[in-house]
Amino acid sequence: MTSTEIPAVAFDEAANLTDAVAPRDDALPRRRPARAHYFMVLPPVILYTIFVTWPAIQGIFASFTNYAGFGSWHFVGLANYRAMFSDPELGHAYWFTFAFAILSTLLSQIFALAIAIGLNSRIKFKNGFQTIFFLPMVLAGLVVSYSFKYIFNTTLPYIIGWGPIGDGLLVNASTAWIPIVIVATWIGAPAAIIIYLAGLASVGTDVYEASEIDGAKPWKTFRYITFPLLAGFVVINTVLGLKAALNVYDLVIGLTGGGPGNATTVVSQTIIGGLNTGEFAYSAAKAVVFAVVTILISILQLAIIRRRGQGGL
Amino acid sequence: MAEINRRTLLIGAGGVGLAAALAPGLSTLFGGGSSSGLRYVQAKREVVDYFTKVAADYNATGPAHPVRMESQAGSLTNGFVRNSNQPAVVNSNFNNEIKLYVEAGALRDLSDRPAVERLRPDHIEFFRSLANFNDEMSVLPFSVTAAGTIYNKELFAQAGVEIPTTWDEFIAACETFKSKDIVPILGTYADTWTIDLQFGYHMCSTMDVAAFFQAVGDAGVDLGPDSAYSFEKDLPPACDRLLALLSYFQDGFQRVGYDQGNQQFAGGAAAMYFQGPWAFTALNNINPDAKEVFGTFATPGASAANTKASAGLDLCVWIPRSISGSALDGGLAFLDHLMSPAVIDDYNAVNLAYSSLADAPPQDDPQVSDITPLMDAGQFAPQPSMLFPAGIPWVNLLQQMTLDGNVGKFVRRIDDEYRRRAIRTSA
């Protein structure tokens, strides 16, 4: 669930919600829903309420207590929230998570776009390249991270014995973020490539032929024709990539465990970690705040897409 | 708007209810399998083999409820949060997580066990100084260890150094070793718990550890520069000692881990080693002469009077309060077996620790015999890591201090974390 990119249509449709599901103009006049239709809607809703809504309410409730996850507890009002805002570990985790998310999303998009353009052009071994570039998507983030951990700790220092790489990027607090960004790009690029390929396919070859006839050089073609037409897809990919990156967990656990010290600890870790330290209520408060942040960002992104959509892709 | 037929709704709800009822039933396919024995957790790495044999021997006697030992390391806290699939008996190191369970009242009161009457009073007191829930016997102490400075008798003789009894003598000894090209102390800072352990020695010898933690716990939200006791006021002497010793470690000690350290020390790479008796399991395995070569002395304080052993409740046994029925009967039976002299006294004799039974034979193994008198005389202090609440990133911050030498930042940060935690949990 956490490591798969959501196709573009999800957000595109969400932004134009009523258009997505509204009945067509020539639909039948209103009639009562068939009984079977209720059977199709109520079970998901009920199950969802039990398994999602109810725990959400419990979490919010717990955030106002000092519940350790077991044993006795009492209300503490806003104490958890007050403590959160002076918590240096959490502050650093937010800073690091956002910095990581922005950087890795940017890099993923640049790589993915470049590779998609390459794949879209007339090259040899297109199928072979396609197979290779889509491959990382089917692998588990944790297992990939463990593999790369050894590469960064042992193989690279052996091959390049000097400088930060030679010391092992993961051991040093100031460079430990680099492998995480690299692995995130490695795993995240395929999904973005697919979307760009779809976008390039929708752009069509006529424009390229026209620009070739006019004698345009490849870079100019890209800058004035390809990129503007793809702009919408770039936005969508960035939005999706950012959301996935903010929730990164597997990669950090596999590569650094959050270390050295707290250097690479991410927000999801600080929340999950509360399970084992008897800080259920504190984690609940952190979770509430994180949910609010995530929702705000999503709303912001939807607004951007909607504006783009209205401006015409 | 369409009208919802009440019958439809009931049928729909019934369908969902049926599915929901089936799911747990189906999921018993994945059940823990009580048929395969009661869950007995013992995850102390060095003694997994020992207790595997204990469990096997117990099962061989044909008890009503055989046990199945688990040695997977990992926090047991989420078992309490889930309140399901709890182990029937746990034999674990007492640490700040166990403290959490005790103080939440989540452990069964074992005061009625026959072993309780035969326990050493000083061990019971020791446990109570670490955690207390309504004066119940939330755990039974099983093994107390005294950690100090393991030393290489041959290297000491070679350099003409006597066992130091004061801090100044300790530093002088290090200087002597250094001048003779012998590494004074072996460091294993890649494994941060070892930093924590030796910092405990310095805390032991510069303050009254139990009283200190009691005081900062009481200060609660008022902890700060103005309180009577605080980390900022009282911790720097221990920090200074820790930092002072860094120059006496071997080159590259920050990258060496515990296992590697054992190898090196067993091979005579250094004169002293800050470890507890559990390390002897490895040292004795690696070096056949270990019994003659290595001994332990208490890391000295400013004077002989402040020299204390750093004691840990290395193993204790407990049962979660939620265990009941046949699991409880089986768990209590196995617990009584663990506390029987054949098991507990034998374990402690072999592992150079102190049995919690009052009538146990004295611990006179030459590798720890120098430190035993201190333990018997009550000259010991608890290892501080047991007293830090879970959730305060104590060890990370400690490691950071050893890297940047910034004592002020470290102690103020610990005060902040403590105060913040008090804000969160008391209100």
Add this chain to the structure above:
Amino acid sequence: MRRKATRSNKWGSIGLILPALGILIPLYFVVVMSLKYQSDSGGSGLEFPTRIRWANFSDAWELVNAPRALAMSITISAITIIGNLLLSSMMAWAVVRNWESRLFRWSFVYLLAAMFLPFTVLALPQVKLMSQLGLDNPIGVGILHIMFGLGFNTLLFSAYIRSLPVELEESATIDGCSTFEVYRKVVWPLLAPMAATIGIFSFLGSWNDFMMPSLIISDIRNQTLPVVQNSFNDQLTLNYNVAFASYFLAMAPALIGYLIARRWIISGIMRGAIK
């Protein structure tokens, strides 16, 4: 013009080689390390093995109990795929065909909320809840996967269903089909392309998930393939060749599935992307 065509051809191919190597070399590394003896693994580890230690695989297999972990992963993925396809498609169809009804519309929006909630924020209360319900096992994880996918999958299906002609359903109703039969005989077959896309995404998300099974499943013997790599990390990394053999075993099913069904998977995902 022809000359220009060949020129872009060459640069394109060359430019792609480096990134392609970036993907292939780590995978090659995993394979090679998993085949070697520990004593031959010094240095960079990239060298081709001079002799092969097949026991690495059997060691890993036994240590993490790979067959059982594989079975757990399969169970969860199967539950997730089936649940997602059935629940989401039916929900989407019912909602689209009854869009005028406020109840249906609001139910739909209600489910969409989950798209904005990452598992992290619900994790701890869900751990407690699933244990209370006796669902702290693969079945529970499957249920949660379905729940988190409901909003998004229903959205995808509903967009797709909108484009289906309603006349087919009407004529089936006139012919005397009940609502469920209309769904089963008319709608479901038409959904096949979208179902394939959603099935693939469900599978990938569920199969490779680490966070949820690691938290929800209480008994380590019931854990999934990615999670056991983490649980047994201490023992695995005593011998890195065995560790890599284990990682390879964990990657193998997905890799094999991908290579076999490559065309189908890629076209399925592209279709979803285009829509």
